[in-house]
Amino acid sequence: MEPIDIGLVVTGGMLVLVVLGMRVAFAAGMAGMIGLIWIFWAKSGYDPARFEKALTVAVKTAGQVPHSKISSQALSLIPTFILIGYLAYYAGLTKALFEAAKKWLAWVPGGLSVSTVFATAGFAAVSGASVATSAVFARIAIPEMLKIGYDKRFAAGVVAAGGTLASLIPPSAILVIYAIIVEQDVGKLLLAGFIPGAFSALIYGLLIIGMALTIKGFGPAVSGFTWKERFLALPPALPIVFVVVTIIFFVYNPFGGDAWGTPTEGGAIGAFVVFLMALVQGMRWPQLKEALLETAKLSVMIFTIIWGVLIYVRFLGFADLPGAFSDWITSLTMSPMLILICILLAYAVLGMFMDAIGMLLLTLPVVYPAVMALNGGEFVSAAESTFGMSGPMCAIWFGILVVKMAEFCLITPPIGLNCFVVAGVRDDLSVQDVFKGVTPFFIADAITIALLVAFPMIVLWLPGQV
Amino acid sequence: TEAAATSWDVSLWGKRRAFTEHVEKLAELVSEKTGGEFTLNISYGGLSKNRENLDGISIGAFEMAQFCAGYHRDKNPSITVLELPFLGVASLEQEIELSKAVYSHPATQEDLGRWNATLLMPSPLPQYNIVGVGVAPATLADFEGLSVRATGGIGAAMETIGAVPTSMSASEVRQAMDSGVVKAVSFAPHAHMSFGTIENGKWWTTNLNPGTVNCPVVVNTDALADLPDAHRDALLGSIDEALDHYVDNYNNNTMAAWGPALEERGISQVTFADSEIAAFKEAAAAPAAAAWIEDNTARGLPAQELYDLVTGMIAKGM
Amino acid sequence: MAGSSLVLSDDSLLSRIDQRLYRLERIFALISGLAVFSLMILAVISVSGRNFFNQPLPGYVDWIEQAMPLIAFMGISFTQRDGGHIRMDMVVGALKGRTLYLVEFITTLAIFLLMVLLVWGTWSHFDRSFDFGAPMWSRDSSMDIALPIWPAKLMAPLAFGLLAIRLALQLVAYARAFLTNVENPIAVPLIADAATQAAMEAEQVSGNEK
Ligand code: NA
Ligand code: NA
Numbered sequence: 001m002e003p004i005d006i007g008l009v010v011t012g013g014m015l016v017l018v019v020l021g022m023r024v025a026f027a028a029g030m031a032g033m034i035g036l037i038w039i040f041w042a043k044s045g046y047d048p049a050r051f052e053k054a055l056t057v058a059v060k061t062a063g064q065v066p067h068s069k070i071s072s073q074a075l076s077l078i079p080t081f082i083l084i085g086y087l088a089y090y091a092g093l094t095k096a097l098f099e100a101a102k103k104w105l106a107w108v109p110g111g112l113s114v115s116t117v118f119a120t121a122g123f124a125a126v127s128g129a130s131v132a133t134s135a136v137f138a139r140i141a142i143p144e145m146l147k148i149g150y151d152k153r154f155a156a157g158v159v160a161a162g163g164t165l166a167s168l169i170p171p172s173a174i175l176v177i178y179a180i181i182v183e184q185d186v187g188k189l190l191l192a193g194f195i196p197g198a199f200s201a202l203i204y205g206l207l208i209i210g211m212a213l214t215i216k217g218f219g220p221a222v223s224g225f226t227w228k229e230r231f232l233a234l235p236p237a238l239p240i241v242f243v244v245v246t247i248i249f250f251v252y253n254p255f256g257g258d259a260w261g262t263p264t265e266g267g268a269i270g271a272f273v274v275f276l277m278a279l280v281q282g283m284r285w286p287q288l289k290e291a292l293l294e295t296a297k298l299s300v301m302i303f304t305i306i307w308g309v310l311i312y313v314r315f316l317g318f319a320d321l322p323g324a325f326s327d328w329i330t331s332l333t334m335s336p337m338l339i340l341i342c343i344l345l346a347y348a349v350l351g352m353f354m355d356a357i358g359m360l361l362l363t364l365p366v367v368y369p370a371v372m373a374l375n376g377g378e379f380v381s382a383a384e385s386t387f388g389m390s391g392p393m394c395a396i397w398f399g400i401l402v403v404k405m406a407e408f409c410l411i412t413p414p415i416g417l418n419c420f421v422v423a424g425v426r427d428d429l430s431v432q433d434v435f436k437g438v439t440p441f442f443i444a445d446a447i448t449i450a451l452l453v454a455f456p457m458i459v460l461w462l463p464g465q466v
Numbered sequence: 467t468e469a470a471a472t473s474w475d476v477s478l479w480g481k482r483r484a485f486t487e488h489v490e491k492l493a494e495l496v497s498e499k500t501g502g503e504f505t506l507n508i509s510y511g512g513l514s515k516n517r518e519n520l521d522g523i524s525i526g527a528f529e530m531a532q533f534c535a536g537y538h539r540d541k542n543p544s545i546t547v548l549e550l551p552f553l554g555v556a557s558l559e560q561e562i563e564l565s566k567a568v569y570s571h572p573a574t575q576e577d578l579g580r581w582n583a584t585l586l587m588p589s590p591l592p593q594y595n596i597v598g599v600g601v602a603p604a605t606l607a608d609f610e611g612l613s614v615r616a617t618g619g620i621g622a623a624m625e626t627i628g629a630v631p632t633s634m635s636a637s638e639v640r641q642a643m644d645s646g647v648v649k650a651v652s653f654a655p656h657a658h659m660s661f662g663t664i665e666n667g668k669w670w671t672t673n674l675n676p677g678t679v680n681c682p683v684v685v686n687t688d689a690l691a692d693l694p695d696a697h698r699d700a701l702l703g704s705i706d707e708a709l710d711h712y713v714d715n716y717n718n719n720t721m722a723a724w725g726p727a728l729e730e731r732g733i734s735q736v737t738f739a740d741s742e743i744a745a746f747k748e749a750a751a752a753p754a755a756a757a758w759i760e761d762n763t764a765r766g767l768p769a770q771e772l773y774d775l776v777t778g779m780i781a782k783g784m
Numbered sequence: 785m786a787g788s789s790l791v792l793s794d795d796s797l798l799s800r801i802d803q804r805l806y807r808l809e810r811i812f813a814l815i816s817g818l819a820v821f822s823l824m825i826l827a828v829i830s831v832s833g834r835n836f837f838n839q840p841l842p843g844y845v846d847w848i849e850q851a852m853p854l855i856a857f858m859g860i861s862f863t864q865r866d867g868g869h870i871r872m873d874m875v876v877g878a879l880k881g882r883t884l885y886l887v888e889f890i891t892t893l894a895i896f897l898l899m900v901l902l903v904w905g906t907w908s909h910f911d912r913s914f915d916f917g918a919p920m921w922s923r924d925s926s927m928d929i930a931l932p933i934w935p936a937k938l939m940a941p942l943a944f945g946l947l948a949i950r951l952a953l954q955l956v957a958y959a960r961a962f963l964t965n966v967e968n969p970i971a972v973p974l975i976a977d978a979a980t981q982a983a984m985e986a987e988q989v990s991g992n993e994k
Contacts (some may be wrong), residue, residue, distance in 0.1 A: 001805045021876035022891040023869040028897045040527075043473075053526075060525040063905020066519045070856040071849040073638070079855050080819040080827075187641055261647055261831055262638070263849070268827030275824065292817025293810070300816060300859035307856070317512030318475070358870055379481070443959055517927075539789065540925035540932070580923070601904070613840065617927060631944055632840050633928030670909055 003039055007319035010035040014312065014362075024358040025301075025308035027389035032080040032311030033062050033388070039318050043219050057145070063450050065314055066307040072263055074179065079269040079299040081128030084243075085269065086291040090278035093134045096236035102144070103233040104143045110212030112148060113158045113219060114205050116141040121163030122237070124169035126274065127242040129298075130356075130410055134418040135162025138425040150219035156429050157411075157437025160418040161204060161444075164407035167356070168197030171267060173302065174406065178399045180306075181364045184392060188261040189461040190398045195462050196404065198435040200448050207444045225419060241276050243270050253338035262463060295405050302357060309361040316365055336374045336386045343367060344405055351409025353417075359406060372397050400459045401452060408445045412436045472504045472697055474689065476576065477513040484656045484720040485509075485589055488712035489683060495652040495698075495704035504697040506530065520684070529689040532589060534681040536618040543762050544568070544577035545585075548680040550758055551623035551676035552751035554780055555678065558713045561590035564776055565680060571775065573768050587705050590713065592721075593652040593675035594620055598650030599643065601671035602734050606742050614650040615639055619758075623676045623750035624652070636661050643667075654678065654711045654723045656716070664731055672737045676750070720781040788986060790974045798957060798989070802865075802971040805950060809862035819854035826851075841966045843929030845972060850926075852934045857943035867973025869913065885962040896951040897946050907938035912939050 001009075008180075014031035019063035036058035044050040088094065098119055106112050120137055129132050137159045144261045147154035170190040179186040212218045251264025258267070315320055332339060350359055372378050375394040376385040387394060410418040421436040452458055476493070478486050488510075493506035514522040535545045548561075548568055555561050555676045565588035568574055570591050578585055594615065603609055610628035621631035638695065641702055642648045653664045658664050711759035726736065738746075755773060762769035826848065830841040841847075863869055876887055914934040922932030933976035935962045954972050961969035968974065 017891070017894070018872055018876055020887060020891060021871050021874075022894060023871040025869055026898055029902070030894055033898060034899060048854075057526050059905040060900050060908045061522070061527040061905075063907070063909045063940075064514070064518050064521055064525075065706060066857070066902070066906060067909060067937050068515045069851055071852045071936060073845050073848050076823055076848050076852060076855075080823060083820050083824065185641060260835075262641060265827045265831050268824045269831060270851060271824045272828050289817075290813065293813055294856070295820050296813045296816035296859040297863050297866075298870055299820065299855055300813070300857070300863050301870060303856035304860055304863070304869060314513075320512070341955040426838060521858065524912060525908075536929055538924050539924045539930055539934075609857060613834070621928075633843065633845055761919075765916075 001042065003042070003319040004036050004159045004321060004324045006035060006042065007316060007321035009380045010038065010315065010319075011229070011321070020397070024362070025304040026385065027308075028122040028305070028362065029062075029314040031142070032065075032308075032313070032315040033058065035270060035312070035315035035319065036061055039315065051200055052178045052282070053403075061314065062311045065311045069307055069310045070303055072180070074176070077186065077267045078128075078173050079295060080264075080271045081173050081250070081321075082167045082293045084128055084171065084267070084274050085127040085132050086284075086294055087274040087278045088123070089136070090281060090283040090287055090291065091239065091274050092281050093126065093240055093274070093277070094123055095140060096233075097240055098137070098140050100233040100237040100308075101146070106225070108209060110208040110219055111193065111221040111223075112141075112145050113155065113166045113208050115148065116145070116158050117165075117201055117204045117208065120159070121165050121169060121198065122240055123165055124166040124197065125247075126171070126240055126270070127327035128171045128173040129165045130163045130166045130407060131417055132163075133166040134160050135421045135425055136161060142422075144218060144422060148219060148222065148436070149217075152429060152436070153433045153437030154159070154353075154420045154440075155437065156221075156419075156434040157439070157441060158204075158208070158409050158424065158439045160416070160422045160434055161441035162201075163198050163421075164410050165201055167403055167407050168193040168400070170194055170197075171270070174403055175358070175399065176358060176362065177306070178360060178364070178403060181361065182368050182395055182399065184395045189396055189399055190263060192400055192459050193403070195227055196400050196448070196452055196459055198403055199451075199458060200404070200445070203444045204449050207440060239273070244278045245275050246270050246273060265359045274319050282443075297347050305358055305361055309365070312362075313365045322366050323388075325366045326373035329370040330373045339374060340387075343371065344401060344449070344453075347402055347405040348412075351406055352412055356403075356406035356409065360402060362464065364402075368395075368398070388454060389460060393438075393464070396463055397452075397456050397459050401449065404445070404449055404452065407451070408442075411413065411441060472693065474506050474530055475513060476506050476508045477519050477522055477528045477531040478508060479511045479516040479519075479532075480660070482609070483660055483710075485501055485531070485591070485681070486621040486717050487715045488587060489530075490707040491711040492704055493553060495707060496700050498701040499704065500591070500697055504693075504700060511629070516595075516644060520581045520583060521687050523583045523605045523684055526582070526686055526688065528686075530683065530685045532681060532683045534647055534679050536679050538617070542577060543765055544571070544574040544767055545580050545682065546618075547758065547762075547769075547776055549619050549677060550751075550773075550776075551677040551748040551754050552775060553677060558590040560717060560780075562588055562709060562713070562778055563677070565590065565682070567779060568772065569682065569776060571772060573772065577767070578684065579687070582683075583686050584687045584690055586683045586685050587709055589679070589681040589683065590709075590716075591605070591656075592716075593678055594652045594654055595674050596650045596652045597658050597663045597667035597669070597733070599666060599668050600649055602736050603671075603778075606738060606746055612650055613648045614652060615642065615648045616652040617784065618679070620652050620676045622754050623746075624749040625683045627746060628751075639663060640665075652676070656720045659720075659727060660726040664733060665690070667731070667733055667735045668774075669736050670728055672735050673743060674738065674746075675743075676746075702759060792968055792970045792973065792974065794970055796970065798953070798960065799970045802957075805953065806862075809859075809865055810945065810951070812943065813859035813862035816855050816858035819851045819858070823848065823851055823855075843926065843931065846926035846928050847930050849932075850931060850936050852937040861942050861946060864947055864950055865973070867925075879886055881967075882962055882965055882969040887909060887970070889955060889958040889962060892951055892954050893981050896948060896955060899948045899951060903941050903944045903948060906937070906944060906974050910934060910937040962963075 014027055018025040035063060037055055040057045041051055041054035044054060055452050077323060096117040101115040105115040105118060108114055120133055123133055139343050141159055142155045148154055170193055172193055174188055175193050179189045247266045247270045250261045312406050322363050375387050378391045379389045382388060382390045420431055423429045423431040423434045475757050478489060493508060496506060498503050513528050516533060517537045519533040525530050534540050536549055539546045546566060548565060569585040569665055578722050606627050606731060613622055613630045616624045616631045624631050637653055642668060643651055643663060757768040759773055794801060830844045834840040846856060879887060913921040914921055920932045922934060924933045957969060958972040
């Protein structure tokens, strides 16, 4: 068999293992290990006497991957982003944020749910994970919405959808992972998520206002907060602004001067600021220990997928499967834009059954080179490219698109995790209720994705300023 | 005997550039000379991380690889002698002769032998110089307090004039420079161009010349021994031509592009007075050499002998 | 996709070993958490050093690279014990009784074999960087300040070895469940349906809310 055939067979075997319920990280690692053994043995012409040698070389090659790939400065962003999220609970930031959003925004039609969307967007600026964001706001925001007569399904849908903003608006663990796999600038990708994230929040907000204006008996606007109350609600929420500004200034100085450091430092300093706030709010060693254990658990889960998949990717390097796939994609006679849309739709289907991080890690090593080839190559200039953007810009654009797709899948049946979490927090809500309530937001997300595809400038303007 | 088809995997990194032209040429020549029977499959980053290339050679995962001595001095202490500051190497040709002499020294061969590696050829680079942002330094005293990305011997040298050396991998350099973490970066010209430091840079030092890095191409010793004679001859017999091509390309294409690249971007060229450079060398070279000899003697290397070999050849203008 | 789940215990030997091991795994995981904390402190020192004292932390990147294996590997067995490594549970979620235990046994065996090979592979990676005869036992050093890398490389076979022990224990537990065909086997993570799962995750989060 040619290396490429070995690549295809092993990839098929891996998918079977994943469907059978083998933990994704280890299924990928196993596929990589078997693939390496196979390819080294094939190189010796399947000589039985040289199997042991092939096994040794394969095992030692795979054994390099975990340490050598994990010990990178850019990857250190992931645990610090996760830690920020956990510490933010102890710092009481979520509650304060919701109160402030309510007092300032609840007067518009559909006011309380609009406030919820913007509060989740604000929390997204300190939280790196969608699921945690939905869980927190399910507790804080849903009861208040129910109190003033919202449909409980819709209230749940707002929170499930709002949670997805956390993965676009920086900091975002999943954007860091994308940047690492495709070897692009982490800082630029994080920056690129900001406008699409805010844009998504805006579309959600407009959708709600539209619904409130047209549907009878939709949740009423809440007015009557005095200006004094409004301003008094701000100070407790201000620390969020402080953290956000800190992180942004470490990536990019909006006033044109030097940034304060690297994204790595920005993430860590942000975590430190939240840590100090949590201390002030009364966090002590037992709570810190819990936060550290939870951070460790989530981090190791992500890192295990990363090195497991990278063993598989190392094997792909020897089999040259990504090269073959992108040759195939570029040989298709369909229009490149249509191919790109097909790829995004494939992600929508895959995302119904898979976890976002696992999905990106498994597919990007093959799909990303193909998309880049479609645009004219990694180093193409904007003028000579298919999509009218340079190689690095195409990498950023595609990254935001796939992450938005992956987030879209967090609210789609049958396994939209955010919906399960919201239903889990609220005893009075079934998962079906949440899926029903979140349906309008599919439309909002579909519109957002279509706009991001049609107007790449929404994504590329901000990173283009750096 | 009839030579069977052989295919070697070669682990490089980044993209095809001046720095990898000798390997590309070698692949072309070897295939040509053996009528396509012996091929080199060059992979840019697919087979290993660059800092693990020596490990991959040791394992036998691939047969040929390139790496830089400064990535991991404990793996290859012998050849780091070529990275000492202010050796005074004048040309790529001289860099090749010095590398060949060090590579064929028994202590070096034993050092790399620990990795089952045989040194094939160097990737000669010109002297590093510095691209920076902000006000251009008029004298060396202006380096006081300036944060500069410089590793190894060059970093140590920069410290002697009060600069603050900071480390990061080449791919992080651009971000660090844009964000003000470092104000200046030391690289060879091709790297200044491929890692984009000249896009924002305001000035370039023409004659600081504190040293360079040494990046050999190695092969797996067993794989080399297992080659049919015809293939081994084709490989070893093509090295000089591959290196000629490399030097020719570096001098006539890369260096030819360098001057215009600076002018196009309006980057000012800073030249320091000879007396200043002499003082800099005085302060930096001897202590670094003494420390290197002491450390590596402790490792059981004939460090003084290697150092004398290199400086002796330079003194004789070889 | 499954996150954490339930592990039952009783006073059998198997369960007591499980709980003893869990305590060790928890310590390893806490080391990982403390390493994350130290990253944060390191950044504070680096940034303030650079901005206030014009003296950046020498080898900042080298130190991060030393801390990363602690974060990435040390909690791996702790997470496996609780069923925290994600997977697609559409198929296994629909299985019951012996069929379920058999499928779990097979996929766990596959992970066990993988980890045994990886203990070998990562040990050899460590071994290449280690030399009793060299200064600081080092045959591989970091780029900037030449820290020996062998301690960081040693973390992988260490953590993977502990995971292999955990997997062996889970294999015994699944085999036992298959033989006795009990309804709720001990010492292995039970598959909660997606809703229970989510409730537990929400519990974790809300438990932290004040
Ligand atoms: Na976020
Ligand atoms: Na889903």
